[in-house]
Amino acid sequence: MKLITRNTDYAVRALCFIAQSKKKKVTVEELVRVLEIPGPFLRKILQILNKKKLLKSYKGQNGGFSLTKLQDKILLTDLMKIFQGPLKLNECIFKKQVCPNIKTCKLKKKIDKIEKCVISELKSVSLAYLLKKN
Amino acid sequence: MKLITRNTDYAVRALCFIAQSKKKKVTVEELVRVLEIPGPFLRKILQILNKKKLLKSYKGQNGGFSLTKLQDKILLTDLMKIFQGPLKLNECIFKKQVCPNIKTCKLKKKIDKIEKCVISELKSVSLAYLLKKN
DNA sequence: TGTTTATGATACTAAATTTGTATCATTTGT
DNA sequence: ACAAATGATACAAATTTAGTATCATAAACA
Numbered sequence: 001m002k003l004i005t006r007n008t009d010y011a012v013r014a015l016c017f018i019a020q021s022k023k024k025k026v027t028v029e030e031l032v033r034v035l036e037i038p039g040p041f042l043r044k045i046l047q048i049l050n051k052k053k054l055l056k057s058y059k060g061q062n063g064g065f066s067l068t069k070l071q072d073k074i075l076l077t078d079l080m081k082i083f084q085g086p087l088k089l090n091e092c093i094f095k096k097q098v099c100p101n102i103k104t105c106k107l108k109k110k111i112d113k114i115e116k117c118v119i120s121e122l123k124s125v126s127l128a129y130l131l132k133k134n
Numbered sequence: 135m136k137l138i139t140r141n142t143d144y145a146v147r148a149l150c151f152i153a154q155s156k157k158k159k160v161t162v163e164e165l166v167r168v169l170e171i172p173g174p175f176l177r178k179i180l181q182i183l184n185k186k187k188l189l190k191s192y193k194g195q196n197g198g199f200s201l202t203k204l205q206d207k208i209l210l211t212d213l214m215k216i217f218q219g220p221l222k223l224n225e226c227i228f229k230k231q232v233c234p235n236i237k238t239c240k241l242k243k244k245i246d247k248i249e250k251c252v253i254s255e256l257k258s259v260s261l262a263y264l265l266k267k268n
Numbered sequence: 269t270g271t272t273t274a275t276g277a278t279a280c281t282a283a284a285t286t287t288g289t290a291t292c293a294t295t296t297g298t
Numbered sequence: 299a300c301a302a303a304t305g306a307t308a309c310a311a312a313t314t315t316a317g318t319a320t321c322a323t324a325a326a327c328a
Contacts, residue, residue: 060296063303194325
């Protein structure tokens with residue numbers, strides 16, 4: 001079971017590269033070249049990041065993308081939420097006949113607890129964290 | 135992002151029902167009727183549980199399935215592992231060009247930590263836990 | 269011993285999600 | 299006006315998840 005999917009992965013990598021770059025703006029083309037991510041797919045991802053205000057985009061010549069936030073404000077968990085949606089159960093695991101007999105909410109609460117645990121771990125994973133040497 | 139998929143869900147519900155049942159053996163047919171799970175799909179799931187030694191199956195007339203373990207030994211995490219595979223990253227999130235600059239292993243270790251946290255939470259979710267009233 | 273009633277094995281199909289492609293529109297600098 | 303960038307959007311392929319269908323096998327029992 002994959003905790004992180006490819007589009008999240010790509011987003012992280014692109015953001016890392018942009019963060020590290022000396023240039024003020026980075027073009028898709030450069031990202032594609034360096035990161036070896038399929039172009040149109042990456043563009044779609046960057047457009048989403050732009051809409052979600054994690055990147056600012058500049059059109060036209062000398063255009064490209066730049067970060068809108070400090071590196072330590074860009075959290076892996078945010079990216080996961082954007083590209084993979086919030087963590088949740090399948091739905092309600094117990095329905096109808098079975099439900100009344102079984103304390104459904106137990107499991108739900110458990111999952112909530114797990115989600116909190118995962119999120120809190122992931123919250124410490126920021127771009128800054130990933131880029132810090134040593 | 136779904137933490138638990140439908141086959142895990144179905145497995146839990148089937149096991150719960152079998153655990154609660156007064157009968158020594160429960161047939162697929164009864165499970166299908168009560169739990170409203172598509173028959174052939176549930177059969178496949180039960181066959182897997184049988185292979186994985188969580189259920190014992192009896193063929194022929196008066197056949198059916200029964201638990202092989204105590205309820206507190208059947209853990210949600212085991213079912214998730216069976217039906218969804220182990221928790222993992224997409225793969226290595228950073229490759230080639232980017233990798234040397236970034237401490238890949240950081241993230242990996244983080245995920246390992248997260249996995250441990252999730253597993254340890256889930257380890258306390260057993261059939262017994264789910265079935266306990268109040 | 270043969271029929272009924274259950275599971276075992278397995279191959280196939282459908283649906284949903286994830287990943288990737290293609291195309292045209294829009295904006296901006298020169 | 300043109301070139302170089304992103305924006306929007308519709309489509310397609312691949313993968314994973316969910317569900318179906320069919321025949322084989324084993325056990326109980328008349």
